[in-house]
Amino acid sequence: MTNADRLKNLLEREIIPDLEAAIDELFAAIDKSKNASKEQKDDFEEMREMRTECFAIVEELGRNELDEEEVDELLAELVDMKTE
Numbered sequence: 600m601t602n603a604d605r606l607k608n609l610l611e612r613e614i615i616p617d618l619e620a621a622i623d624e625l626f627a628a629i630d631k632s633k634n635a636s637k638e639q640k641d642d643f644e645e646m647r648e649m650r651t652e653c654f655a656i657v658e659e660l661g662r663n664e665l666d667e668e669e670v671d672e673l674l675a676e677l678v679d680m681k682t683e
Contacts, residue, residue: 602670603665603667606656606673607660609677610677614681615650622647622650625639
């Protein structure tokens with residue numbers, strides 16, 4: 600398995616589902632309180648942007664638009680982020 604495959608699997612099986620779950624939870628909390636704090640709004644927007652970036656990376660991987668160095672850097676960064 601190549602690092603590109605590892606990166607794609609990590610994104611599709613862990614990172615994106617985790618982000619979507621966190622977005623759903625935050626949305627539910629905001630909906631329940633009927634009023635979002637500035638921090639909640641910022642967190643919500645940040646998670647949505649991260650999810651969009653993750654989908655973009657998956658698309659780039661599918662089109663072989665990332666070189667090996669970029670793949671290695673992204674994989675290392677996401678593994679570090681996931682383990683924190």
